[in-house]
Amino acid sequence: MRDSALRILRKLRFAGLAIAVSAAVLGACGSDSTDPAAPGATPTVDAGSTPVAPASTDTPGVFDDRVVFGQSAAFSGPAQELGINMNLGIMAAFEEANRSGGVHGRRLELVTRDDAYEPEAAITNTQALINDEQVFALIGAVGTPTSRSATPVAAEAGIPYVAPFTGAGFLRDDNWNNIINLRSSYAQETEEMVERLTTDLGVTRIAVMFQDDSFGRAGYNGALAALERRDMELVATGVYPRNTTAVKSGLLDLRLGNPEAVIIIGAYQPVAALITWSRHIGFDPIFMTVSFVGSNALADELGAGGEGVYVTQVIPFPTDLSIPVVASYTAALEAYDPAAEPGFVSLEGYMAGRMAIAGLEACGAGLTRDCFLENILGAGQFDIDGFALDFGDEADRAADNQGSDAVFLTVIDTNGSYRPEASMGEVNP
Numbered sequence: 001m002r003d004s005a006l007r008i009l010r011k012l013r014f015a016g017l018a019i020a021v022s023a024a025v026l027g028a029c030g031s032d033s034t035d036p037a038a039p040g041a042t043p044t045v046d047a048g049s050t051p052v053a054p055a056s057t058d059t060p061g062v063f064d065d066r067v068v069f070g071q072s073a074a075f076s077g078p079a080q081e082l083g084i085n086m087n088l089g090i091m092a093a094f095e096e097a098n099r100s101g102g103v104h105g106r107r108l109e110l111v112t113r114d115d116a117y118e119p120e121a122a123i124t125n126t127q128a129l130i131n132d133e134q135v136f137a138l139i140g141a142v143g144t145p146t147s148r149s150a151t152p153v154a155a156e157a158g159i160p161y162v163a164p165f166t167g168a169g170f171l172r173d174d175n176w177n178n179i180i181n182l183r184s185s186y187a188q189e190t191e192e193m194v195e196r197l198t199t200d201l202g203v204t205r206i207a208v209m210f211q212d213d214s215f216g217r218a219g220y221n222g223a224l225a226a227l228e229r230r231d232m233e234l235v236a237t238g239v240y241p242r243n244t245t246a247v248k249s250g251l252l253d254l255r256l257g258n259p260e261a262v263i264i265i266g267a268y269q270p271v272a273a274l275i276t277w278s279r280h281i282g283f284d285p286i287f288m289t290v291s292f293v294g295s296n297a298l299a300d301e302l303g304a305g306g307e308g309v310y311v312t313q314v315i316p317f318p319t320d321l322s323i324p325v326v327a328s329y330t331a332a333l334e335a336y337d338p339a340a341e342p343g344f345v346s347l348e349g350y351m352a353g354r355m356a357i358a359g360l361e362a363c364g365a366g367l368t369r370d371c372f373l374e375n376i377l378g379a380g381q382f383d384i385d386g387f388a389l390d391f392g393d394e395a396d397r398a399a400d401n402q403g404s405d406a407v408f409l410t411v412i413d414t415n416g417s418y419r420p421e422a423s424m425g426e427v428n429p
Contacts, residue, residue, distance in 0.1 A: 059368050061136025066107040067360065067367065069094075070129030072150065073142040073165075074117035078243050078269040081297035082345055086140040086165050087112060088337065089329070089349020093357060096332040103360040104367070111135060115146055117243060117267070122146035126153045137162055137372065140352055143292075144168040144215030145242065154178060160373055163352030165345070166292060167314070168218045172402050180376050181402040182352055182389070183314040189290045190222035190263060192312055192407040197261050197286070198230060200424040207236035207259035207285075209250050209274060211266045215242075219265030219290055235259050240266070245273040251283070261286040268294040272301035279305060286310065286424075296343035299416050306412040310424070313408040316387065317420050318347040325351065325385035354384045355403070377401055 061068040071090070073083030087110070094108040102108060111133050115121035122141070129135050130153065137160035141147050144166045151171070154161045161179045164171060167186035171179055197203040208223050210216030216239065227233060236257025238250025247270050254262055255278075262278075262285050264271050275287050288310040289298070295311050302309065319342055321327045329350040333340050340346065355376065360367060362375035381390045392400025409421045 059136065060130075060134040062367050063106065065102075065105070066109050067103070068109045068111060068133070068135050069137050069139045069162075069356070070111045070113070070126075070133055070135035071138065071140045072113045072115045072122050072125035072129060072146070073140060074146075075112065075114040077116040077118075078245070079117040079142065079267045079294070081268065082142045082165060082292070082294045083114070083117075085294070085296070085343060085345035086142055086349040086352070088333070088340060089346035089351070090140050090353040091349075092329070092332040092336040092346070093350045093353025095336045096328075097357050099335070103357060104365045106360075106367075108357070108360075110139070117143050117146060119145045119149035122150045123153060126150040130154070130157045130159055135159070136367075137356070137369065139163055139356055140165065140349055142166070144218055145213045147171060148214050151176070151179065158369060160369055162356050163348075165348065166215065167290065168215065169221075170214075170218075174401075176401060177377075178373060179401050180355070180373070182355055182404060183291070183348065183402075184405050184407050185222070185402065186219045186265070186290055186292075187222035187225065188405060188407050189312040189314070190219060191226045192409065193263055193288050193310075194223065194226035194230065196409060196424050197288075198232075201260075201286075203260045203286070204232065205235045205258065205260045206232070207238070207254050207257050207262045208234055209238040209240070209247070209254055209262055209264045209266070211242050211270070212239040213242045215292070216265045219263070223263050223265075240270055240274075245270045247274040248277060250274070251277055251281075254278075255281075255283050259285050261288060264289040264293075266293065268297040268301055272298055275302060275309060276305055288312070291315075291344065294345055295410070295418060296341065296345065299412055299418065302412070303416060306416055307414050309412045310421070311410050311412075311418070313344055313410050314404065314406060315344060315348050315351060316408070317410070317418075318342040318344055323386060325354075325387045328354075328385050351384055351387065355389070358382065358384070 074080050075083045097103055098107050113125035115125050138154055139162040141164040147164045147166055151161055155178055163182040169185055171181055208220050210220040236254045236259055238253040240247045240250050271289050271293050290312055291314045299306050316323045316326055329347050330342055359372045359376040363371040377391050389403030391403055410418045411421050413419050
C-alpha cells in the first residue's frame with residue numbers, strides 16, 4: 001500500500017507539494033490543507049476547517065463547538081515517517097470521535113506544524129501553537145531533542161504536553177506536572193534487550209551505536225545501566241550525527257569491538273544504513289533497536305536485508321485483532337484513510353488520541369486544562385479498550401506521569417514483516 005496514490009498524496013500534503021490535489025482526493029479524510037512546507041511554516045487544521053477565533057470559554061482552544069489541539073512533529077526529513085504516522089493515528093482517533101458528534105458536542109481538531117526533527121524549529125512551532133493558534137493542548141510530538149526544547153515552553157504556558165513519541169527519561173521527571181507519557185521509557189526498552197540477549201542467548205559482548213544527541217544518549221545510558229546491573233561493560237561504542245546517515249565511521253568503531261550484538265539508538269534511515277553497510281562488509285552481529293526507529297519504515301528501508309533485526313515495541317502488535325484496542329484502531333484507520341497500512345507508530349498515535357479523548361470526556365462540558373490533566377494523571381488505573389494504563393499515586397499527579405510499562409519484542413522475518421517473539425533465537429554464526 002506504500003505506493004498507493006492516497007498514501008503518496010498524504011506524504012506530499014505534509015511537504016506542502018500537493019495542497020489542492022490532496023484536498024480534493026483526501027477530502028473525506030478531514031484535511032483541508034495549508035500544511036507545512038518547511039519548519040515553522042503555516043499550520044494545517046487537520047480536522048475541520050473553522051478558522052481560528054477567540055475561544056468561547058476562558059480556556060484557550062476550547063470553543064462551544066470544538067476543541068483545538070496542536071502538534072509539532074517531523075513531517076519532512078529523515079524522520080518524516082514518524083510524524084506522518086503519529087498524525088495519522090491521532091487523526092483516526094479524533095475523526096472516530098467526530099463521527100459520533102465529538103466529545104460533549106465539541107469536534108476535535110488538530111493544527112500541525114513541521115519541525116523536521118530539529119530542536120530550534122520545535123521551539124518556534126510550540127510558541128506559535130500556544131500563542132498564535134491558542135491550542136488547548138499539544139499532542140504527539142516526535143523525538144527527544146525536539147521535546148527537550150519544547151517542554152519548557154509548554155510548561156511555562158501551563159499547557160498539557162500529551163503522549164510525546166519518545167521514551168526519554170527527562171520527560172518522566174516528577175518535577176513536571178503538565179506532561180502525560182503514554183509509553184514505556186527507553187531505559188525499560190534497553191533493559192528488556194539486555195535481559196533477552198543475556199538470558200535467552202548467553203551473549204556477553206554487546207555494543208551500542210547511537211545518534212549523537214539527547215535521544216541517542218538516553219538510549220545509550222539505558223543500555224549502559226542495564227549492563228552495569230549485570231557487572232558487564234560495552235565492548236564498543238559508535239555515534240553518528242542526527243538527521244544524517246553518516247554511519248560508516250561509527251560502524252568501524254563497532255567492528256573493532258567484535259560484538260555479538262549491537263543495540264542501535266536511532267531513526268529508521270540511519271539504522272537501516274548501518275545494518276545494510278554492516279552486512280555488506282560481512283559484519284553481522286545481532287542487531288536490536290528501540291521502538292522510536294519507526295518499525296514499518298525500517299522494514300521498508302531494509303527490504304530483503306531486514307531478516308533477523310529485532311525491535312522492541314511499547315504498544316501491542318498492530319494487526320492482532322484479538323486485542324480490543326487494535327480492533328478499534330483498525331476500524332478507525334480504515335474509516336479515516338482506507339489506503340493506510342496499519343503500523344506500530346500510527347497505533348501509538350491512535351492510542352494517544354484515545355487517551356486525550358478519555359481526559360476530555362471525564363471533564364464534561366466545563367473543560368479546562370487543569371481538569372484534563374487531573375482526569376488523566378490523577379486517574380490512577382484505567383484502560384483504553386483493554387490496554388492498561390496506570391498513573392500511580394492518585395493523590396499526586398506528578399508522582400507517575402507514565403501510563404504504560406509494557407515492552408514487547410518483535411523481529412523482522414524472511415518476508416520483511418514483523419512477528420512477535422516471546423524469546424530470542426540462536427546467536428548468529
